[in-house]
Amino acid sequence: MTIGALTLTPSFDPDATEYTANTTNATNTITATPEDDEATVTILNGETPVSNGAAATWAEGANTVTITVKNGAAQKVYTATVTKST
Secondary structure (H helix, E strand, C coil), rough: CCCCCCCCCCCCCCCCEEEEEEEECEEEEEEEECCCCCCCEEEEEEEECCCCCCCEECEEEEEEEEEEEECCCCCEEEEEEEECCC
């Protein structure tokens, strides 16, 4: 999982599901690459869907990004709080 060139805290680990990042950018590209090519990825910036590999637009303050990776019956949800400051 990457959000532009932002630094995720902690560094991405498939077993960790909660992350934070800070930005001054208006947008950043969100990319989630599942380990299994058959898995599906759904990305939401708040309630707004974001295509995998597309840019999310940030509001001032905290933005919650939810990435759901589904593979058959198995599902894992990752959350990143991206805080935009001026």
